[in-house]
Amino acid sequence: MNTAVKLTVGSHTDKGRKPLNQDFHDLRIPDDTLLCTKGAAAALADGISSSEVSQIASQVAVVSFLEDYFSTPETWSVGRAARQVLKATNSWLYAQTRRGPERFDMDKGYVCTFSALVLRGRSVHLFHIGDARIYRLRDGVLEQQTEDHRLRISQSESYLSRAMGMDSQLIIDHAVLSAEAGDIFFLMTDGVYEHLLDGDILQTLQASGDDYDGAAEALVNRALENGSGDNLTLMLLRIDALPEQAIDERYKEVIEKPFAPLLEPRSEFDGYRIVRTLSTTSRSHVYLAVDMQTDTPAVLKTLATELQHDRTQVERFLTEEWIARRVSNAHLLKAYPQQRLRAYLYTVTEYVEGQSLAQWMTDNPRPDLETVRRYAEQIARGLLALHRREMVHQDLRPENILIDATGTLKIIDFGSVKIEGIQETVPEREGTQMPGTAHYSAPEYFLGDTGTPRSDLYSLAAILYRMLSGSSPYGLKVARTKQRSEQKKLKYVPLATEGSGVPVWFDKALRKALDPDPERRYEDVAEFVYDLRHPNRAFLNKSRPPLIERDPVRFWQGVALLLGFALVMVAAQCLGG
Template identity: 30%
Template sequence: MFDETQKASALTNELNVEFGGHSSKGIKTENQDAFAALNTQAQEKESKGVIACLADGCSSAKNAKQASQLSVTHFINEYLNTPPSWAVKKSVSKVLASLNQWLYSQSVNYNHVGQRQADWMTTFTALILKSATGYIFHLGDTRITRLREKNMEAITRDHKVNDTLTRALGAQLHQEIDVYEVELKADDIYILTCDGVHDVLPYSDIQKLIDEHTNLEHAAKAVTELAIARGSDDNVSCLLVKVNSIAKQNLDELYHSLTRRKIPPPLKVGQKIDDFTVIRELHASSRSHIYLVQQTPDTPPVVLKAPSVNFEDDVHYLQGFIREGWVGQRINHPNVMKVLNTQSQSRFLYHICEYMDGQTLSDYKHDVPYLEIAQVRSIVEQIVHALRAFQRLDMVHRDLKLDNVMIDAHGKVTLIDYGTVSVAAMDESVKQIADDCPQGTIDYTAPETLISLHADFKSDMFSLGVIAYELLCSKLPYKTLPASHTPIDYSHWQYTSIRKYRADIPFWLDQALMKALAPKPALRYHAFSEFLTDISKPNPHLQSSANKISIMKRDPVLLWKSISLCLFIILLCVLIIKN
């Protein structure tokens, strides 16, 4: 357990935020402004961050007040309901697109000249603080200003020309939203205001009032009252968000949390760990131990996966193992191994997973060395179904290979082992240990990952292409990179036609594999569905494109061999003539 000093230290390494806000109708008969803020806690703060937003209903809209109020409440509720694995920007873009379409759909009236009358329309500005970063999303003329070390700076840009709004929620079916990303610092104060405030008060007056009040709510009220006193003819609203501390990576704290549970020693048949009895060992390697276990004779057997004691001090590996349990409990798909329980209350570190009676594709390939195209197509299609489940949750597998795919006697495929999965929401946290080397197995890892450590769904596409290629011909599409060699560009990868190893593979299928395995991500398929279509039937466009590719690009080795042969024949002829 942490002692009191450690607890205090842990608190200073967390994101800590406080709010204060005030809104008034001013001289108007109705307040069409609305603001909301939520200081989330624990896991919700880790995955979603702290939320503040302000909306100013457009006075020209019949339901301006309802539009602003609905926008701030709906935004927070729906944002928190997005998957915890999604990145902030993806979550917000989905929520705001849906909210905008709903507001737009409520306006069905047209004026006398046939122009659509927007009855539900509001400006909207949101600030989400997560870990050590602030994410700002902005439409209209509400504004976010930052007070940092006595300096006031406007971050957002008003969408207004000649006092006319050019953007607002509900104004158009599709809206372009300004997105800003800012680095947070302790003692920053973010000031969200409507135009009824910032069009009247200079920054110096706002800053002075904030300096004079230690209570943020009192400061916000003082700002709105001064705006009214200065002659504001609009609603007045001010929301203050102060960053007391930001999340920091404390290696001692991180090490303690990751090593809190002990790695169990290698287990033998009949041994017990907690309530589970080992029936047999399924797999053992330098990285992990996997056992078939059972709680009672009447319960079905399950799989227990434990890390190897070789990694008991490797925080990067332990973080990946714990992340695997988190991911496995959130993906519910028939082609992805389900983690049933991570046993977080146990003093031992392990996962309980569903049991699958089958073998890895690597073992399957040894037993069935020659696979028909239809068999490989079925396997690839099932892997794609699994990868889509990851993609929908903003995750990238990053370690696709034959050893990480199971197949049973009926041909059902299941994706396993995802300790290297990249989770977008986790990648936004400074508390995660950043990768200092490429994740995955080198022969299957996409070139961009080896060059820059970047990985996205197109990186998984590359690895899938390698799997399909290897299943068809038991070879790799590219020369194996030496372990000590770090490529600096894409020139190392020169695709070897699969027809060199299997003449029965049609040309159109070879072209589909070559596109999936393109070294540069931009040249690969833009969706898994496109790849599935092209390995199922010929794509005339793909074939015509291939015919236009010069022999230098298609097979540079063959070209230079041909040139060398021609030069040799010319030289031989010259020698014959001279003699």
């Protein structure tokens, strides 16, 4: 029985008569494991000529799609996985434009068209935004399978009506076609299809035989000869063999897998040998295991039994590993390489040998300022990697930060991460507790607001404050505030007291990061950690904190002394009278 997809592929791209090629394309045919659950994928993006950064948008759109799609949970359908990946990428592109100098002119922003094809099993999924095109050739008939998203004003004037990065919301065309051996699919930009006839395509293809790279190049050159003035990109995919129908049954088994059971030390489970339980919480069970195939340690995480019927919790649980695969950074927990199909639903990540920051803080109640700075900088790098992917951790606390044997800090537990643009994948939890814990959660969470990068900044600053003082900047008062007016009354307790060793300018930086109003905090985590090492002039120019803040004991001693002196003077006057 044939269970493999076989393809003949080819492609060619050319900048044509333009100085820069703003197109980008790529293809991925994975190994058997992912080929079964995810299929093979090809993607093409076309930048807009009015933008000087559109070629970046094209590359990001294609690379992100091919990387992120194959990292999505295997339980997601093709359509769902592709839509979530594209929406996340669109959100990032749109945000880059809004942060740039041309924030009000999308024609000069990070904008591109996008078309992709995913072949899984015996079905072809098409995803399309913009005016590139996908054609199918079957039985000698060439048919356009996508619709151009272009608004025509006149015969000579038209505009893109849809594109990646054009708007915060993305509408994606998704079509599903049945696949047959011998089908040939063409993905091409307008610089190609506007200058080719169907006869040109059929004759060139027939003359090229199995040399599809040569066929693609010949068709691009023909379009150039016919007067194309745009960038030109063409991809060809011929389906030579398809799996038997049984492959769909195999996939059905994959998406209907049971949840992993409770595991015991020394037991064998799905190719792993369980060593010991690392933690057990109301949300999950975490185990140290060894991959019996590679003898490599790994961490297995299973969902708590009582949450397995909670759709929201299941979605969050399955999304954790995808996040670990999407963002690669030395200060974020990495996903374990997926080398085989799993028989159960669970996640696997790298094993970090070391201790939590919470334990380190218990063992080191009086850390020096330089250590606090170094730790802050490492945590900030991990947060920035998330923020640049339009993600907010939302549950940053010492228990979710590990320190390995080399002193490297890694942020773990992505169960509360908010991914901008795809909230339908990880919906807000109604009727459940907010993300994070009272000591480290930003005040806006207690008002029911969603998290932003400034919320993560607050949590980082709260951790540093606790490292230096052993307490929280506002105690537990934040958790009791339910209105913005109440939060404005919160009083920050300064650290820069006499003999504390904390410079005033350092304390001012902490105070700004811990402001109850997120709009008054730093805009970026990087700006905050910079000020922890480099005295901010704005803080240096401010007057020295009043004595009641620097040393409350001495202040009240002075008040008592003055009152005593005043009483003595009054008594003396009375006696003299």
